[in-house]
Amino acid sequence: MLDIFYVLITVFFFAVAAAFVRGCARLEKEE
Amino acid sequence: MTTNGVIQLLLFFGLILLATKPMGAYMARVFGGERTFLSPVLRPIERLFYRLFGIKEDEDMKWTTYAFAMLMFSLVGGLLSYGLLRLQGFLPFNPQHFTGAQMTPDLSFNTAMSFTTNTNWQSYVPEAVVSYFSNMVSLAIHNWMSAATGIAVAIALTRGFARRSAAGIGNFWVDMTRGTLYVLLPICLICSLVLVQQGSPQNFAPYTQATTVEGGSQSIGQGPVASQESIKMLGTNGGGFFNANSSHPYENPTPLANLAEMFSIFLIGAGLTYTFGKMVGNTRQGWAIFAAMALMFLGGLGVCYWSEARGNPNVANLGVMTQATAGQPGGNMEGKETRFGIANSALFATVTTDASCGAVNSMHDSYTPLGGAIPLINMMCDETIFGGVGAGLFGMLMYVIIAVFIAGLMVGRTPEYVGKKIEKFEVRMAILAVLILFANVVCWTALASNVKFPPGATSQTFSDSQRTQEAAFLQANPAATWNRVNGSNPSNYYGATYNNVNNSGPHGFSEILYMYTSSTANNGSAFAGITANTPYYNATGGLAMLVGRFLMMIPLLALAGSLAAKKVVPASGGTLATDSTTFAVLLALIVLIIGALEYFPALALGPFVEHLKMLGGSLL
Numbered sequence: 001m002l003d004i005f006y007v008l009i010t011v012f013f014f015a016v017a018a019a020f021v022r023g024c025a026r027l028e029k030e031e
Numbered sequence: 032m033t034t035n036g037v038i039q040l041l042l043f044f045g046l047i048l049l050a051t052k053p054m055g056a057y058m059a060r061v062f063g064g065e066r067t068f069l070s071p072v073l074r075p076i077e078r079l080f081y082r083l084f085g086i087k088e089d090e091d092m093k094w095t096t097y098a099f100a101m102l103m104f105s106l107v108g109g110l111l112s113y114g115l116l117r118l119q120g121f122l123p124f125n126p127q128h129f130t131g132a133q134m135t136p137d138l139s140f141n142t143a144m145s146f147t148t149n150t151n152w153q154s155y156v157p158e159a160v161v162s163y164f165s166n167m168v169s170l171a172i173h174n175w176m177s178a179a180t181g182i183a184v185a186i187a188l189t190r191g192f193a194r195r196s197a198a199g200i201g202n203f204w205v206d207m208t209r210g211t212l213y214v215l216l217p218i219c220l221i222c223s224l225v226l227v228q229q230g231s232p233q234n235f236a237p238y239t240q241a242t243t244v245e246g247g248s249q250s251i252g253q254g255p256v257a258s259q260e261s262i263k264m265l266g267t268n269g270g271g272f273f274n275a276n277s278s279h280p281y282e283n284p285t286p287l288a289n290l291a292e293m294f295s296i297f298l299i300g301a302g303l304t305y306t307f308g309k310m311v312g313n314t315r316q317g318w319a320i321f322a323a324m325a326l327m328f329l330g331g332l333g334v335c336y337w338s339e340a341r342g343n344p345n346v347a348n349l350g351v352m353t354q355a356t357a358g359q360p361g362g363n364m365e366g367k368e369t370r371f372g373i374a375n376s377a378l379f380a381t382v383t384t385d386a387s388c389g390a391v392n393s394m395h396d397s398y399t400p401l402g403g404a405i406p407l408i409n410m411m412c413d414e415t416i417f418g419g420v421g422a423g424l425f426g427m428l429m430y431v432i433i434a435v436f437i438a439g440l441m442v443g444r445t446p447e448y449v450g451k452k453i454e455k456f457e458v459r460m461a462i463l464a465v466l467i468l469f470a471n472v473v474c475w476t477a478l479a480s481n482v483k484f485p486p487g488a489t490s491q492t493f494s495d496s497q498r499t500q501e502a503a504f505l506q507a508n509p510a511a512t513w514n515r516v517n518g519s520n521p522s523n524y525y526g527a528t529y530n531n532v533n534n535s536g537p538h539g540f541s542e543i544l545y546m547y548t549s550s551t552a553n554n555g556s557a558f559a560g561i562t563a564n565t566p567y568y569n570a571t572g573g574l575a576m577l578v579g580r581f582l583m584m585i586p587l588l589a590l591a592g593s594l595a596a597k598k599v600v601p602a603s604g605g606t607l608a609t610d611s612t613t614f615a616v617l618l619a620l621i622v623l624i625i626g627a628l629e630y631f632p633a634l635a636l637g638p639f640v641e642h643l644k645m646l647g648g649s650l651l
Contacts, residue, residue, distance in 0.1 A: 002135075002136035002137070003117060003136050005136070006113065006136050006137065006139070006140040006570075007110065007113065009140070009570070009573075009574070010106065010109055010110060010113070010140070010143075010144070011106070011110075013574065013577050013578075013581075014102055014103075014105070014106040014581075017102050017577075017581045017582065017585060018099065018102060020582060020585050021095055021098045021099060021102070021585055021588075021589075022095075024460065024585060024586060024589040025094075025095050025589070027456065027459070027589075028456055028589060028592065028593055031454075031455060031456045
């Protein structure tokens with residue numbers, strides 16, 4: 001159970017990081 | 032401070048200065064795809080990798096593709112390490128029969144993220160819980176890959192400055208392959224042989240059971256130490272084979288090995304400044320960055336060495352002789368190896384925290400308040416002082432953007448750097464990266480200084496005979512497990528997260544601050560006075576490392592993409608000279624001023640107030 005929790009935390013962080021990449025790219029395009 | 036000590040420090044810096052140009056020129060050739068003296072041997076292997084993994088060598092990536100490749104590679108690597116640590120009991124090369132039960136889920140998460148992010152913070156005692164297979168496959172492989180990732184990002188950012196009207200910033204897979212094959216592998220091979228010759232073991236033997244002179248029994252840990260040690264230093268990883276890290280005689284057998292280890296920590300970081308200059312077509316630009324880094328390094332080293340050599344005046348007031356003589360080093364020798372003395376301990380502490388390495392040959396927790404503040408301040412400078420492999424250069428380039436922006440405001444012109452106009456987007460990205468790191472340190476530190484899990488302000492332990500009470504306690508307070516020390520017997524529930532530190536007052540606060548600064552800066556060294564092997568600290572520490580690594584890299588890759596697309600503006604009379612001594616001094620000052628604005632309140636609560644209390648005759 002805890003294993004799944006920590007794997008999900010890891011995946012969640014990288015999903016946030018990927019969204020951050022997209023956010024920076026959108027900002028770049030807007031400017 | 033002794034003449035002998037100062038000469039040793041200058042000798043070290045002289046060696047780095049000498050190695051910077053050849054190392055930098057070599058890396059410029061490697062990442063420029065040019066032929067090197069190792070190409071006849073390594074080029075066929077490189078091509079084989081590309082064929083095996085379907086990599087198109089000449090494919091140029093946009094910054095977003097580059098960033099996604101880097102993130103995916105790190106995610107897969109991190110999860111693989113997590114799985115291998117949890118399953119180590121079923122895997123080979125495990126003569127001590129360690130199991131996944133010793134590497135609990137939170138500890139495995141912390142360790143996997145720690146090595147993936149080049150931090151190598153270790154909440155555990157390696158020789159007591161990690162198998163040889165875990166060391167070599169799950170952990171040491173990240174020493175290579177995370178180091179190569181850092182170099183790749185630095186090279187991508189350099190290309191951003193060097194290219195004109197380009198859509199791409201290079202190919203992540205090609206940069207990773209070249210960094211590993213041409214840079215890390217050959218140097219590590221040489222370093223490993225030097226360490227073996229100096230006395231480091233390199234074997235797969237079970238631990239030796241020895242009988243001590245008192246008749247007691249001692250288990251002497253060993254294994255493939257030299258190979259892990261060499262990449263640990265060169266890749267600025269820092270995670271030791273043994274808990275005592277580079278103060279252990281197997282990891283760091285002689286003063287010559289000590290010099291070689293410190294040299295390899297700085298080698299790539301210093302070399303990359305020259306690589307930058309070479310790639311942007313003006314090596315003076317690289318030397319200006321080197322000079323800014325050197326200024327901060329020498330300043331920090333001077334304060335650290337002076338403070339440790341001076342020692343604690345309260346000890347001298349007790350009538351203890353603290354002056355250096357031919358027979359004893361004087362000063363503060365607590366937590367230091369007599370083999371290395373004060374000069375080489377202060378030098379190692381400065382080098383390892385400048386470079387986000389995190390290996391230690393002395394215990395930073397035992398330093399004088401000011402001596403201990405230097406490693407902390409070095410890490411708060413965001414890995415800019417030669418820095419982690421790659422991280423040093425891209426961290427400093429982040430500050431270069433801010434420095435030319437501020438200088439541009441001062442002279443009333445559009446900021447430019449190596450022919451590229453620095454505009455709103457670039458400044459935003461650089462500031463964003465700086466603020467993310469700062470917020471990551473202070474928010475986690477503030478939380479850990481205040482969070483209270485059951486049983487609250489006072490910790491509680493349960494011995495074997497109290498298991499029924501423990502079960503009842505846990506049923507009533509399930510959240511207590513968040514701050515239970517993994518593997519402790521009697522079971523130790525710390526309750527409030529500030530109970531995990533060994534010291535009260537400002538020194539205790541410094542221990543918490545140091546942990547999150549070290550995690551964010553991907554350094555990995557510890558102030559040692561904190562018991563961090565609990566689910567709370569393992570989970571928050573792991574997250575701090577991830578944020579400190581990747582959420583800093585992404586804005587810098589965006590910066591690289593934006594710069595690469597720009598045209599080069601010819602220098603005019605109003606262009607600020609960025610290859611001058613004045614700019615180097617300005618750059619160093621900008622790093623220090625921004626660091627001071629961010630962290631002075633936290634430093635004032637920790638080492639600074641401790642220093643004043645020490646001068647006032649108190650240490651509590």
